[in-house]
Amino acid sequence: MWSFFHRLASPKHFYAFAGRLIPWLGWITLLLMLAGLYTGLFVAPTDYQQGESYRIIFVHVPAAWMSMFVYMVMAISGGIGLVWKMKMADIVAASAAPIGAAFTFLALVTGSLWGKPMWGTWWIWDARLTSELILLFLYLGFIALGSAIEDKRTAANACAVLALVGLVNIPIIHYSVEWWNTLHQGSTVTRFDRPAMATSMLIPLLIMFLAYKIYFFLVLFMRTRAEILDRERNTGWVKQLVTEAS
Amino acid sequence: MKPANAPAREGLEVRNLSCSREDRQLFSDLDFSLKPGMALQIEGPNGSGKTTLLRILCGLRLADEGSIYWNSLDTLEHRSEYLAELAYIGHNHGVKGELTPLENLRVARALGGGQGGLGEDEALEKVGLFGFEDVPSRTLSAGQRRRVALARLLINPVPLWILDEPFTAIDIQGQSQIEAMITHHVLDGGMAVLTSHHPLDLSADHLSSVNLAS
Amino acid sequence: MTNSLLAAFVVILRRDLTLALRTRSEIANPLLFFVIVISLFPLAVSPEPKVLQTLAPGVIWVAALLATMLSLDSIFRSDFEDGALEQMLLSPHSTSILVLAKVLAHWLVTGVPLILLSPLLGVLLNLPTEAMPALLATLALGTPVLSLVGAIGVALTVGLRRGGVLLSLLVLPLYIPVLIFASNAIATAGAGLEIRGQLYFLAALLALALTLSPFATAAALRISLR
Numbered sequence: 059m060w061s062f063f064h065r066l067a068s069p070k071h072f073y074a075f076a077g078r079l080i081p082w083l084g085w086i087t088l089l090l091m092l093a094g095l096y097t098g099l100f101v102a103p104t105d106y107q108q109g110e111s112y113r114i115i116f117v118h119v120p121a122a123w124m125s126m127f128v129y130m131v132m133a134i135s136g137g138i139g140l141v142w143k144m145k146m147a148d149i150v151a152a153s154a155a156p157i158g159a160a161f162t163f164l165a166l167v168t169g170s171l172w173g174k175p176m177w178g179t180w181w182i183w184d185a186r187l188t189s190e191l192i193l194l195f196l197y198l199g200f201i202a203l204g205s206a207i208e209d210k211r212t213a214a215n216a217c218a219v220l221a222l223v224g225l226v227n228i229p230i231i232h233y234s235v236e237w238w239n240t241l242h243q244g245s246t247v248t249r250f251d252r253p254a255m256a257t258s259m260l261i262p263l264l265i266m267f268l269a270y271k272i273y274f275f276l277v278l279f280m281r282t283r284a285e286i287l288d289r290e291r292n293t294g295w296v297k298q299l300v301t302e303a304s
Numbered sequence: 305m306k307p308a309n310a311p312a313r314e315g316l317e318v319r320n321l322s323c324s325r326e327d328r329q330l331f332s333d334l335d336f337s338l339k340p341g342m343a344l345q346i347e348g349p350n351g352s353g354k355t356t357l358l359r360i361l362c363g364l365r366l367a368d369e370g371s372i373y374w375n376s377l378d379t380l381e382h383r384s385e386y387l388a389e390l391a392y393i394g395h396n397h398g399v400k401g402e403l404t405p406l407e408n409l410r411v412a413r414a415l416g417g418g419q420g421g422l423g424e425d426e427a428l429e430k431v432g433l434f435g436f437e438d439v440p441s442r443t444l445s446a447g448q449r450r451r452v453a454l455a456r457l458l459i460n461p462v463p464l465w466i467l468d469e470p471f472t473a474i475d476i477q478g479q480s481q482i483e484a485m486i487t488h489h490v491l492d493g494g495m496a497v498l499t500s501h502h503p504l505d506l507s508a509d510h511l512s513s514v515n516l517a518s
Numbered sequence: 519m520t521n522s523l524l525a526a527f528v529v530i531l532r533r534d535l536t537l538a539l540r541t542r543s544e545i546a547n548p549l550l551f552f553v554i555v556i557s558l559f560p561l562a563v564s565p566e567p568k569v570l571q572t573l574a575p576g577v578i579w580v581a582a583l584l585a586t587m588l589s590l591d592s593i594f595r596s597d598f599e600d601g602a603l604e605q606m607l608l609s610p611h612s613t614s615i616l617v618l619a620k621v622l623a624h625w626l627v628t629g630v631p632l633i634l635l636s637p638l639l640g641v642l643l644n645l646p647t648e649a650m651p652a653l654l655a656t657l658a659l660g661t662p663v664l665s666l667v668g669a670i671g672v673a674l675t676v677g678l679r680r681g682g683v684l685l686s687l688l689v690l691p692l693y694i695p696v697l698i699f700a701s702n703a704i705a706t707a708g709a710g711l712e713i714r715g716q717l718y719f720l721a722a723l724l725a726l727a728l729t730l731s732p733f734a735t736a737a738a739l740r741i742s743l744r
Contacts, residue, residue, distance in 0.1 A: 140737075143366075195691040202687055206678050209326070215741040216674050220688060223670055223734055227692050230723070234695035241702065292327055362608060365744045388610035396601025402540045403533070414522075414529035415609040415616075440540075 067146050069286045070295050076279035083276040090269035098262035105259075111175040116262055118168035120270040121161045122186065125193055126228075128158030128274060132200070133225040136218030146282075148214035149289065151221065152204055153281035157274060159197035165190050185239035189232050196224045210289060311373035315339040315495060316361075316464060321370035323356055330356055334370070336514050340463070343486065343496040343506055348516030354499040355395065355468055357516065361497060362392040362466050374464075390464040391416070395472075397453035401442030405433055405452045408441060409459055416460030427458040432481055446473040454482060457489070465489060467498040526611045527619045534623030537596075544592050545627045552585035552632060556639050567644040574643035575653075575704035581639075582632055582657065583664065583693050587686050589628040590668040593620055594739070598676045607743060614732035617739070621669045621732070629661035645708065652707030656700035659720040666724075666731040667692050673738035696723060 065071040098116035105112040132154045139147035169187045170180050181187070200217055207213035290296045311317040315338050322332040330353030338344050346354045359365040361372060363379060363386070372379045379386040399408050409424040422430065428437055431451040441449055450473055457465055465486070471479050483505060486496050490510055504511060538545055559577050560570060597603040606616050633654060640653050671689035675681030703716035 192691050192694060195687070199684075199688040199691065202684055203674060206675075206681075206684055209744070212677075212741055212744050216738065219670070219734055219738045219741065220674060223667075223692070226726075226730065227695075230695050230726075231691070234698045238698045238702065359744075364604060364607065384610045384612075387608055390608070392604070392608055394601055394604060396599070396604070398597075398601035398603075398605040400533075400537065400596075400600060400602055402537050407533070407536070411529055411533050412605070414526045415605060415611065 067144055069146060069290055072146055073283055073286050076283050080279055083272055087269055087273045087276055090265055094262050094266035094269050102259045102262050114168050114172045116266045118165060119263060120267040121165040124270050124274060125158060125162040125165050128154055128161060132158060133221035136221045140215050140218040149282050149285045153278055153285050155197060155200050157277050162190055162194045162197055185236045188235045192231055311376045313376050317373040319371050322368045324368055331516050338495050340493045340495060341490060341510060343490045343504060343511050345513040346499045347513055352516040358466050358468050362390055389462050390466060391457050391462050392466040393453050394468045397450060399441050399449045399452045403441060404438050405441055406437045408452055409455060412456040413459050421459040421461045427455040430458055431455045432478060447475060450474055463494050465496040469499055471500055471502045523611050523615060527615055530616050530619040531623050534620055538627040548585040548589040548628055549631050551588055552581050555581040570644045574645040575701040578639055579697050579701045586664040590672050593624045593669055594672050594676045613736035617735045618732045621665050625662050625665040629665060632661060633657045648710055649704050649708035652704045652713055655717055656703050659724050660696045660700045663696050663724050663727045666727040669735045670731055670738055673735045673742060677742040
């Protein structure tokens with residue numbers, strides 16, 4: 059078991075391992091996505107308050123969940139890379155950031171689209187949306203810092219420090235924004251997470267969540283493979299790989 | 305993994321040191337040691353990684369591989385003990401232009417590890433800056449500012465000196481003064497690692513060298 | 519703290535204060551910026567006292583945030599350029615404690631003048647007298663947090679040639695909790711209500727920043743200097 063993880067820490071083995079997993083992840087994502095969208099858009103009942111427009115939650119809510127999850131993945135693998143100087147962890151952190159930013163952006167756009175039929179305006183300073191917006195800033199800062207530093211290892215370590223600082227800050231920011239929101243808007247705004255959700259709505263939501271999560275690992279593995287090739291381009295095994303392919 | 309044979313009891317020992325910058329291997333599998341009473345000259349053409357090696361030696365930069373031992377202890381694990389016994393003067397020597405030489409040395413004394421060195425005035429006199437104690441350092445010439453930095457070596461007496469091009473910008477007379485300082489330190493049982501094209505006046509049993517070009 | 523560490527702390531603090539006094543524009547410019555930004559609002563929005571009164575807490579705090587941002591670079595930039603930062607990291611003393619001395623010096627030369635100047639700006643923006651103590655209290659608790667958190671950002675970007683804009687991208691989102699609680703406390707106090715909760719929260723943020731930021735800053739400096 060341990061030797062398996064130990065081998066994964068080497069970029070060469072990770073490259074091969076991820077390569078074998080990618081087709082499987084791709085098919086599972088496709089199936090889950092189709093199942094989730096079908097049950098979400100056609101099977102789940104119409105909401106008695108919001109009509110059909112609520113169905114955007116099947117895209118929105120999993121994206122919002124993933125935006126947090128990816129940040130965790132990024133900060134933790136960055137921290138591992140910082141403390142144990144593990145090259146693979148640095149690569150995973152750097153590869154995860156743009157995916158997380160994309161999920162955050164998706165959550166913002168779908169949240170804003172949902173706002174139009176709900177509140178009659180494209181943007182509302184709702185606590186969730188505001189938190190997502192700040193999270194997007196944190197992602198963009200992470201990416202900007204990573205691309206500003208030339209040396210890859212320095213960039214990875216600097217980003218890891220930033221991500222860990224962000225990780226400490228996210229709960230604080232989240233709490234502050236929630237508090238700020240209750241002061242300014244009271245309870246007139248319908249919250250995204252409603253206390254009782256019908257099972258027929260919950261099931262497609264969970265399927266979609268699973269689909270997003272596996273999709274994340276699919277893209278993460280694809281990106282890490284590309285990143286590994288870039289960083290290891292001077293090693294024997296990559297050169298051999300390239301000559302075999304051409 | 306611990307090396308098979310234990311590192312030297314006294315002094316600096318470097319094992320299997322490798323470092324690359326961007327895509328270029330600067331040096332690999334570098335082994336050398338430095339015992340009390342020895343000076344080590346790092347040689348090599350420009351861009352061969354001399355400064356990088358010095359920065360790795362004092363722990364400002366991490367090597368890709370390899371370890372550095374000080375008195376048989378790994379310097380990464382015993383960082384503050386190691387730092388207390390070394391002095392480093394780099395290209396940017398850290399002399400603040402807005403402060404006077406005297407103030408610069410006071411800060412250096414508080415930051416440094418050694419104890420019982422010369423007084424600030426005395427140290428400045430030794431490096432030939434008598435009379436310049438109280439002028440802002442930015443009004444001094446580049447060579448004079450480097451001398452202020454070198455005076456740090458006298459107020460915090462530590463066994464290991466790591467000097468990057470210590471003779472840069474210093475005039476002939478100053479060079480021999482600095483050289484005398486280094487020779488005296490080495491003959492007194494100290495150690496010095498330096499990059500310099502300037503030959504040191506030390507007999508072969510006090511002087512060794514590492515060439516990075518090979 | 520051992521004696522020599524305490525001595526090093528004091529020496530670094532005194533050194534940075536001396537440096538700041540000898541290059542006075544570094545203190546004066548962010549302050550001037552603070553005043554100018556605030557005086558732009560009545561011109562841009564409305565000189566109506568009622569309007570200014572509602573804007574005042576937010577405007578003062580946003581301006582304080584931006585003014586601090588401008589001054590942050592001075593914590594480590596010049597030390598990085600002339601090599602003094604290397605000497606600091608090579609000191610056998612704990613880097614976090616030395617960093618704390620530098621941040622304290624930064625706060626004393628940028629945060630404290632901001633606090634002293636703020637009542638005047640409160641008057642310009644027609645802030646009610648009841649809100650003045652709240653303004654001072656939030657600035658006193660909040661500006662050290664800005665310096666401490668900002669130091670992490672500067673430490674991460676100090677090695678970059680153009681770190682200025684990047685720095686604001688990294689640091690401003692982290693300032694949001696301070697901004698929310700501080701400006702709210704002032705507004706609440708202006709309405710004659712209790713603000714102990716907000717002040718406790720700001721104090722908690724300060725305690726957290728004080729304990730964690732020096733370590734993060736020291737780690738970031740080591741990374742930046744490689």
